[in-house]
Amino acid sequence: MSRDLPSLNALRAFEATARLGSVSRAAEELHVTHGAISRQLRVLEEALDQPLFTRLGRGIALTATGEQLRDRVAGAFDQLRDGWAELRRQRSESPFVLGCPSSLLARWMIPRLERLERDLPALRLHLSPEEDPLNPSHAQPDAALAIATPPWPAGWQIHELAPERIGPVVSPGYAGLKPLLERGLPALRDEALLHTSSRRQAWPTWANANGLPLDALRYGQGFTRLFYLLEAAVAGLGVAIAPAQLVQDDIEAGRLLAPWGFVQTDASWILATPRRLHDSRIDELATWLRQALMSRADVWPAMNPETRKARSFTQQREPPR
Known part of the structure; x- marks a missing residue:
């Protein structure tokens, strides 16, 4: 059974943009350029054939599809962060x-x-x-x-x-x-x-x-x-x-x-x-x-x-x- 997933870099770019509400702030957090974040977002939108963000004044807002993806991706990244932090804690406390x-x-x-x-x-x-x-x-x-x-x-x-x-x-x-x-x-x-x-x-x-x-x-x-x-x-x-x-x-x-x-x-x-x-x-x-x-x-x-x-x-x- 196929378990194809989009690029992890693309998902990281989307998660940071959705959480911070800004492509520029996401680029700063991930230490990449504004253009790199935009390209990763386009990869996801092309794969879904639907927009994830819409322009809202000078900012951006999530579409309905974007909100669904945000809820799933944010939970997954939270679990990854928590699991990684626990592994590091166990490692630091082990002899x-x-x-x-x-x-x-x-x-x-x-x-x-x-x-x-x-x-x-x-x-x-x-x-x-x-x-x-x-x-x-x-x-x-x-x-x-x-x-x-x-x-x-x-x-x-x-x-x-x-x-x-x-x-x-x-x-x-x-x-x-x-x-x-x-x-x-x-x-x-x-x-x-x-x-x-x-x-x-x-x-x-x-x-x-x-x-x-x-x-x-x-x-x-x-x-x-x-x-x-x-x-x-x-x-x-x-x-x-x-x-x-x-x-x-x-x-x-x-x-x-x-x-x-x-x-x-x-x-x-x-x-x-x-x-x-x-x-x-x-x-x-x-x-x-x-x-x-x-x-x-x-x-x-x-x-x-x-x-x-x-x-x-x-x-x-x-x-x-």
Whole structure:
């Protein structure tokens, strides 16, 4: 059965003209020209083979056919407006689900959650731990926070937030700390380095940037997740490597030292959203995350006295052999 309808633009032009009693005012409301409204009205009149308006002095008035169409169209547009407003209200009140690997969640998001909720009270953020939130086989969240490298996965809109910076960290209570500080960077060649299978290239990337030959790296205890690796470092089990933002709080609190600094990698902190999703809250969240990640404290953590001492040694370190 045919369900032919006239152009929606023509019906919008008619509804606005009938409601406002003026072609000019309808054109202004719809942000089009007077001529565009007139053409749309003619489309309807030609389809019905009847006039919808008649001249009344300097204005216009609805014909009997125009009044019938107005009553039907106005009710339909009212329902559309009410339905659209309800959908927007429900969307704004629904939780915003952010997928996030557990290490980023525990070491960066949760310590800043109170500030985020204070700054963006309408967001109603719901954090969903997910080791690979961009995996297409998983249920897609409203957005995903991750550290990743291009090429970006298909089907996602990527908001780049900040470059990743990585560097070695060690506990002030580590038994082998003193010779490390005294010998500087070359001492790492004799160290059984803590590492994680989730970031296999972290140590080689940092070593390349600092002139250490890759065959000089000696690996010790490995961990499946970055979170476990950093807990091991805090516990004084050895030297680990991590993104600067994930160890900032530990460095400021004196739980970890970063004697050899951080280097930028090819990866970035990103906020990824499904391309099909259009939500005004995404831009607000991306702006907030970008500012938090790029703040002075987050890019280069404040150094405690032990870290300053360690850096004084590394500034005088001998070239790697």
